[in-house]
Amino acid sequence: MLHSTCGRGHRTKEPTTVLNLAAELAHAGHKVLVVDLDPQRNLTSGLGFVTPQGAPTAYDLLLGRRPAHELAQPTSIPNLSLIPGSADLAGIDVELAAGDETGERQLAAGLRLAGEAEVVLVDTPPSLGLVTISAFAVADSVLVPVQCEYYALEGLSQLMATIRLVRDRLNPDLEVNGFLLTMLDPRTKLGGDVVREVESHFGELVYRARVPRSVRLAEAPSHGISIRSYAPGSSGAESYAQAASEFATRVFGSAA
Template structure:
């Protein structure tokens, strides 16, 4: 059975979609069958992997609202082992439309169930909110990965998100675990960035990933080319960080990545 990891933070601009795309590519480059599901109406996970909106043959909206099989919505990418289920702005209306549906919190879990044995990892890119789309993602997931920008205000939203995770665990998904907190956009020249790292590591201890993702121009550039960083600049610091994150996640489960880095 594959593992489902939800990538969530209700604060925007923390590197959430960047993490979703590049962690998925890192796992796929290690020949892990990986599916990235875009639950953000902005649809950046798909476009960041080269999908053109006018060429899509289906989106996650159709699975959530119309019951269309998820298999029919899967799109290939440049990486052999990486597939994606895209989103478009149509998904914005799903927050309201889902309210009248029975078991509305379980729609994504039920849609993903047939795919559980076909992928080693299913990553879910959540919207920057704590609405029904994020709730569906948390209910469907085995664990939640929280990207945290190395700035002061980022800490304020962290307690709210961890509280939400606790509530979901109590009420809807008892098996939900904390995959870890990923420190992103780190600038070692800024005192506040180092203070945030020390504070988060001091409080959350082993729940914080060892790798820290730096501010990196190449990471910012690659979405405009529709490529993950591993296909855009494999020698960049940003690429090294996400390859290290993929190894850290696989090594936690005793899975050793093969020697070659690109599928």
């Protein structure tokens, strides 16, 4: 079983990447589990999932109350399960800091019992707090979506420093799976500048797929479905299909 975390830098919001990568991998036949650790729960709502009041969530996973196989819920997409997010995650850094067990130990223990999942994709909060660090500490790799905007570049250096710190102190085997450029408008100078800057620093780690800025991509989560279901054949759907193929090649050694 692979734990692969999708990390996000400061100011960046990318549940769309986790949702659509997971949908593509599931469509290719892989058993996929997604874990929503963001208190805003965009990944959860983007999959059309409504968490009943009092139902167990990723909050319980991080606190070590329930293992993954008890929390995973089926979605409308075959082969894809979800551990839903919770607004309670907003204050969990304080609870983790005050607890006897570290977040990464509890998360690792919970995810060891992830059932049949071949791939675990964790959607982390945009801040680089204890929740994100705990996710990095148990992950095999981090996939970094990079919005083609100035502030995304600003946050990227902070994210990479955090990854190096986690490697040094918690998880020496943590790898960077790659960098996926998103929200790209090739007509703008800034978009081209960001692409060149990221490629110059990270070379072959940068995915060939380019996710465009797209109205349909923005609309799909509000309908609770992936871009593959909402607008098949669109540029957004094609870009995520290519990204999933690259991801699978890097992880499994063959395309999805």
